[in-house]
Amino acid sequence: MQRPPLSILLPLFAAPVAVAAEPPPRLEQVVVTAGLREVAARTRPGAATILGSRQIGEAALPHLEELLPLVPSLSWAGASSRPRYFLLRGVGELEQYQGAPNPSIGFLLDEIDLSGIGMAASTFDLEQVEVLRGPQGTRYGANALGGLIKLKTRDPVPVPSLEAEAGAGDDGWWSAGIAAGGALAAGAGGAWRAVLHRAVSDGFRHNAFLGRDDTNGRDETTARLRMRFAEDGRWRAGFGLVHADFDNGYDAFAIDNSLRTLSDRPGRDAQRTDGAWLDFAWALRAGHELRSITAWGDSDIEASFDGDWGNDTDWGAAGPYDYFSRTLRGRRTMTQDLRLSSPDEGDWSWVAGAWLLRLEETNRLRDDGRYLDDAFVRMLDSRYRATSLAGYGQVEWRPAPSTALAAGLRLEEREADYADTDGIAFAPRDRMWGGELSVTHRLDDARTVWATLSRGFRAGGFNIGTAVPADRQQFDPEFLWSLEAGWRSRDESGRATDLSLFYMRREHQQVATSFQLDPQDPLTFLFLTDNAARGEAWGAEAEATIQPLPQLEFGATLSWTRSRYLDYRFGERGLDGRAFAHAPEWKLALGATWRHPAGWMARLDLAGESGFYFDTSHDQRAGSQRRAGLRAGYEAERWSVHLWARNLLDERYPVRGFYFGNEPPEFPNRLYLRWGDPRQIGLTLRWVH
Numbered sequence: 001m002q003r004p005p006l007s008i009l010l011p012l013f014a015a016p017v018a019v020a021a022e023p024p025p026r027l028e029q030v031v032v033t034a035g036l037r038e039v040a041a042r043t044r045p046g047a048a049t050i051l052g053s054r055q056i057g058e059a060a061l062p063h064l065e066e067l068l069p070l071v072p073s074l075s076w077a078g079a080s081s082r083p084r085y086f087l088l089r090g091v092g093e094l095e096q097y098q099g100a101p102n103p104s105i106g107f108l109l110d111e112i113d114l115s116g117i118g119m120a121a122s123t124f125d126l127e128q129v130e131v132l133r134g135p136q137g138t139r140y141g142a143n144a145l146g147g148l149i150k151l152k153t154r155d156p157v158p159v160p161s162l163e164a165e166a167g168a169g170d171d172g173w174w175s176a177g178i179a180a181g182g183a184l185a186a187g188a189g190g191a192w193r194a195v196l197h198r199a200v201s202d203g204f205r206h207n208a209f210l211g212r213d214d215t216n217g218r219d220e221t222t223a224r225l226r227m228r229f230a231e232d233g234r235w236r237a238g239f240g241l242v243h244a245d246f247d248n249g250y251d252a253f254a255i256d257n258s259l260r261t262l263s264d265r266p267g268r269d270a271q272r273t274d275g276a277w278l279d280f281a282w283a284l285r286a287g288h289e290l291r292s293i294t295a296w297g298d299s300d301i302e303a304s305f306d307g308d309w310g311n312d313t314d315w316g317a318a319g320p321y322d323y324f325s326r327t328l329r330g331r332r333t334m335t336q337d338l339r340l341s342s343p344d345e346g347d348w349s350w351v352a353g354a355w356l357l358r359l360e361e362t363n364r365l366r367d368d369g370r371y372l373d374d375a376f377v378r379m380l381d382s383r384y385r386a387t388s389l390a391g392y393g394q395v396e397w398r399p400a401p402s403t404a405l406a407a408g409l410r411l412e413e414r415e416a417d418y419a420d421t422d423g424i425a426f427a428p429r430d431r432m433w434g435g436e437l438s439v440t441h442r443l444d445d446a447r448t449v450w451a452t453l454s455r456g457f458r459a460g461g462f463n464i465g466t467a468v469p470a471d472r473q474q475f476d477p478e479f480l481w482s483l484e485a486g487w488r489s490r491d492e493s494g495r496a497t498d499l500s501l502f503y504m505r506r507e508h509q510q511v512a513t514s515f516q517l518d519p520q521d522p523l524t525f526l527f528l529t530d531n532a533a534r535g536e537a538w539g540a541e542a543e544a545t546i547q548p549l550p551q552l553e554f555g556a557t558l559s560w561t562r563s564r565y566l567d568y569r570f571g572e573r574g575l576d577g578r579a580f581a582h583a584p585e586w587k588l589a590l591g592a593t594w595r596h597p598a599g600w601m602a603r604l605d606l607a608g609e610s611g612f613y614f615d616t617s618h619d620q621r622a623g624s625q626r627r628a629g630l631r632a633g634y635e636a637e638r639w640s641v642h643l644w645a646r647n648l649l650d651e652r653y654p655v656r657g658f659y660f661g662n663e664p665p666e667f668p669n670r671l672y673l674r675w676g677d678p679r680q681i682g683l684t685l686r687w688v689h
Contacts, residue, residue: 030042030052034136034150035139036353042488045452049071049130049131061644062175072133072542072543073541073559073587074587075609077094078674080303081250083119084116088147089537090563091480092105104145105149106136108149110150110240112275122199124195126153130150133147133500135434135436138394141412153224154226156192158184158190161181162179164687165197165686165687170682172214173680174199175200175684179194181194200217216261221243222244242274243274246269251306253305259675262314264310265324266306267305267326271300273298275296276296277294291340291341292338293336293338295335299330302327304324307323318664318665319371319372324369327364330363334357336356337355338355339353347399353393355389357388359388365381380422382419382420384418385418386415394406394408394409403440405438406436408437410435412433413429414429414432424464428459430459433457434457446491451486452482453481457478460478462474463475463529480507481507482503487500494546495547500540503537503538504536506534509565511616513528533567534568535580537563541558542557544556553593556591558589564577578619582612584609587610588608590605592604601631601632611624620671627653629646630644630645639687641683649679652678655674
């Protein structure tokens with residue numbers, strides 16, 4: 001068992017200490033919006049991390065990727081230029097190269113479902129990031145087997161505001177953003193807020209063959225508009241539009257596992273998403289409420305890459321060898337959630353609702369290449385449609401003012417239809433159920449204990465391709481039982497603590513695997529999903545914040561997770577007892593923030609995690625990782641300037657690894673790594689009116 005190094009704690013004790021001049025501020029109320037009701041985080045049963053706007057601004061550049069080290073038990077597989085595929089407690093996806101979209105971790109931008117395509121996650125002008133760990137079967141069903149991530153943008157307020165931000169740094173990075181808002185026209189009774197942001201960088205790679213530094217670059221634009229309306233407590237409405245255009249390169253792998261690539265045809269990892277949502281609530285008699293949440297999402301995605309990672313000149317006598325893969329994906333979603341709720345007061349309260357998800361995805365696969373005298377072109381067009389219908393309900397009983405018991409249930413049916421130009425067709429239909437039982441007890445005004453028993457589910461699916469064996473073309477739904485308990489404390493001195501313990505049991509566990517049909521032909525490399533027999537995981541998660549002085553704050557998060565497959569074999573390999581892929585045993589983040597009354601500030605972040613297996617199809621592992629970040633600057637009433645450094649010590653750490661044969665003429669199996677970003681230093685200016 002690997003343990004977090006004690007040496008990583010030492011720099012915290014060297015942080016400067018300021019003398020208290022004023023009494024500590026009152027602790028702000030944090031509200032979780034990703035559930036069936038908006039509830040205070042301190043009273044919600046279940047493990048959750050809520051990152052507020054101040055934490056987002058202090059710890060991140062303008063993308064969710066930089067915030068991920070702060071969240072316990074959360075990891076991601078770097079098969080794309082930005083995180084699309086997330087894992088919580090080892091549950092989640094590594095990629096989606098083919099097959100049905102079937103995510104295990106739900107991902108919402110306000111109310112728009114971007115599960116499995118969470119790349120468009122700009123953090124500029126976010127109000128908070130909510131990460132709910134464990135099954136969210138009652139709230140979101142099959143798309144939240146392992147948890148739910150929600151990005152909540154800032155609510156419009158009827159006060160005129162204007163904010164601007166600009167920054168520049170290493171790797172050709174620059175960004176600029178503006179946010180404005182205020183009241184609607186007189187008598188309209190509402191407010192609006194609009195956001196525009198763009199960030200550009202080169203991508204930390206040098207393509208020696210093409211003589212370019214931008215083949216892995218990023219060009220990310222986000223625009224959002226939010227409006228809200230209300231009338232005398234009888235009704236309220238919220239409306240949002242989003243446009244995200246992430247036009248990134250993809251040239252991340254090198255034959256020698258360096259940051260110097262040799263690709264003659266660099267790829268592209270682009271996602272253009274347009275979405276809209278409407279949240280409308282009517283006040284009924286006796287305090288009841290009818291609420292309708294409607295959301296649409298339309299995404300066009302290109303995922304292309306140079307599969308041989310080289311060129312004929314460098315392959316020399318072993319060539320010509322060339323392989324390029326390009327997939328054009330279109331995804332359209334529409335969700336409708338209609339719920340009726342009682343007043344959230346008295347001894348009893350309840351919520352009941354109906355939910356619809358309509359999803360359509362088209363894929364156009366275009367592969368071409370050659371090896372020696374053999375040339376090939378592979379083309380596949382496919383269409384996938386799925387309709388999910390669900391009914392759900394939740395009842396809460398308060399037998400005493402300090403105690404609440406809750407029970408939730410969700411019944412869901414998914415009908416899908418798939419067809420492609422290879423003549424393969426599937427029409428699976430799954431009926432699933434999940435829910436939870438929970439108890440919350442308030443010990444006093446500052447401390448709460450809770451426990452939950454929940455059941456999550458994930459729909460079955462299929463593997464496409466004429467080379468997939470018949471007995472592996474389809475797989476069954478997965479179900480996950482989770483037992484959790486926790487303790488939560490908040491007080492007005494600035495001290496907060498969250499502790500949770502969990503045990504998970506997975507039935508018919510879905511496992512993403514890959515294999516090469518012909519060891520001498522890398523073009524026969526296949527990705528598919530199997531049902532493992534069973535799996536289990538258990539562990540602990542902790543978050544703590546302490547403010548010993550008004551000018552000094554310390555924060556820490558820690559997770560410890562043990563996972564293993566039960567009675568599972570992959571080919572000739574017995575995997576009974578082996579840990580899940582991309583499930584580090586421990587993960588640690590530490591932060592110290594100092595602020596001087598005159599406006600000066602400094603923040604030090606340290607993060608680390610243990611090694612993990614890259615995949616199920618092999619036993620190659622990443623080593624343990626440690627990274628540091630530093631931010632320092634001056635903050636006035638209307639403007640601020642910050643100098644920052646990410647990966648301060650320039651540590652080399654992998655975010656994805658593949659093990660297969662890709663080098664002619666013998667094509668020996670080797671581990672190929674995609675590295676995380678090296679050190680980056682920059683400056684950010686912000687102005688508020």
